Amino acid sequence: MKFLPISTSTSYYRHSFFPGIIPTWNSLPAAVAESPDLVSFKQGLANLSF
Known part of the structure; x- marks a missing residue:
């Protein structure tokens, strides 16, 4: 199951968990x-291993 990346308008939200x-x-x-x-x-x- 793959998820589509979320478009974000701020780097703060872009680097949040989800x-x-x-x-x-x-x-x-x-x-x-x-x-x-x-x-x-x-x-x-x-x-x-990551």
Whole structure:
């Protein structure tokens, strides 16, 4: 599941959590982002290196 980047008018909002995390979320492998439950999501994150 990919999210579209949010257009922001200020750098303050652009660097806040939600707009700032979208590129990181979109870079997750599909197997992690589409995990069926929280346990497998956390396991998938633990196996990644950023």
